[in-house]
Amino acid sequence: MAIEKQQENENSGGIQVQGMQFSYDGLQQQQPPLFVDFNLHVSPGSRCLLVGANGSGKTTLLKILAGKHMVGGRDVVRVLNCSAFHDTQLVCSGDLAYLGGSWSKNVGCAILQGSPCRRYTMINAWGVLFLGCEGSNYVSPYQVQRQSPLNQLTISLLWRELLTRISYHYLLVNVTFEGDIPLQGDFSAEHMIFGVEGVDPDRRDKLIDLLDIDLQWRMHKVSDGQRRRVQICLGLLHPYKVLLLDEVTVDLDVVTRMDLLEFFKEECEQREATIVYATHIFDGLETWATHLAYIQEGELRRAEKISDVNELKSSTNLLSVVESWLRVEIKLEKKKPVNNNTSQANPFASSPFFSSRHMAYYR
Numbered sequence: 001m002a003i004e005k006q007q008e009n010e011n012s013g014g015i016q017v018q019g020m021q022f023s024y025d026g027l028q029q030q031q032p033p034l035f036v037d038f039n040l041h042v043s044p045g046s047r048c049l050l051v052g053a054n055g056s057g058k059t060t061l062l063k064i065l066a067g068k069h070m071v072g073g074r075d076v077v078r079v080l081n082c083s084a085f086h087d088t089q090l091v092c093s094g095d096l097a098y099l100g101g102s103w104s105k106n107v108g109c110a111i112l113q114g115s116p117c118r119r120y121t122m123i124n125a126w127g128v129l130f131l132g133c134e135g136s137n138y139v140s141p142y143q144v145q146r147q148s149p150l151n152q153l154t155i156s157l158l159w160r161e162l163l164t165r166i167s168y169h170y171l172l173v174n175v176t177f178e179g180d181i182p183l184q185g186d187f188s189a190e191h192m193i194f195g196v197e198g199v200d201p202d203r204r205d206k207l208i209d210l211l212d213i214d215l216q217w218r219m220h221k222v223s224d225g226q227r228r229r230v231q232i233c234l235g236l237l238h239p240y241k242v243l244l245l246d247e248v249t250v251d252l253d254v255v256t257r258m259d260l261l262e263f264f265k266e267e268c269e270q271r272e273a274t275i276v277y278a279t280h281i282f283d284g285l286e287t288w289a290t291h292l293a294y295i296q297e298g299e300l301r302r303a304e305k306i307s308d309v310n311e312l313k314s315s316t317n318l319l320s321v322v323e324s325w326l327r328v329e330i331k332l333e334k335k336k337p338v339n340n341n342t343s344q345a346n347p348f349a350s351s352p353f354f355s356s357r358h359m360a361y362y363r
């Protein structure tokens, strides 16, 4: 997985990130940016594991790839030769799918009719919307308190009965930046799964079988793992081309997890789907992943084919390899000076993990 020039990547159709800068506090820049001149290329058909310590930026990167944050211009974050943020049809069409830890229902992209900033409007308030037909790029707001320039809506359904009639026409929804309203209530798995429109019935049956979902499950009475299975099923109903997974297998039992990983492998091999999977659980992943990307404090430290990872040639245990990388990080972290004393020697200079971010402490 080499980092290549934009021009060379233009036709690859996977994921290309070129010179990305991102800070959670936006233009205020009171904190150092999480990503500075970040580059990544994931080829179509890859199964790329994203590893790194807590807080290293995995979730943020996946959300950026999923078009949830605007970063720079159209050329900075490209997914399937489109801009992840600007080209809303990526998500609306189901080509780009994101499955994360939070229990929110990402119903679709909404574009406010009549807004001067049509393509990038997001409602940051409880609001009642009329959604247009899927793909019609039409939403007319009713009772909106505040608007903010983001393009993709994470829409959590406000009333549980609405879950039983998921339709892109006339839904009452709660819109938030990161809707974390749990998808749990006295409704069945069947209503949720069969409420999603435009789904291939064979694919739906296959997923229900694969995830061993009992359609009669009442969502307020299921276990975390059972609820997670329904969430995964909903997220996979449309045949994505790029799938971003943020540790979604954490609640699954071993059999379901391994079957799901096998399903993902088939999807990559048969349809050339691309998967980026952030995880701290490495069981069975040595032979599953094709590529590995290791992030440390927002910097891409390693990005290579799994078969090229030197440490894995002497040990087949991915867990111990990643553990050793993170232990080096922790050692370096402990050696960090607490103030900007420039007279101190720089302990990072000879380290293979030396970074400009560490250097900042010595300026």
Ligand SMILES: Nc1ncnc2c1ncn2[C@@H]1O[C@H](COP(=O)(O)OP(=O)(O)OP(=O)(O)O)[C@@H](O)[C@H]1O
Pocket: 024, 034, 052, 053, 054, 055, 056, 057, 058, 059, 060, 061
């Ligand atoms: N909404 C937010 N506002 C401000 N800072 C945030 C926000 N979300 C995350 N961060 C910060 O960004 C950094 C990266 O967080 P992120 O969640 O991407 O890490 P991660 O690698 O996914 O961690 P983990 O393995 O714990 O899930 C962290 O320092 C975190 O504190």
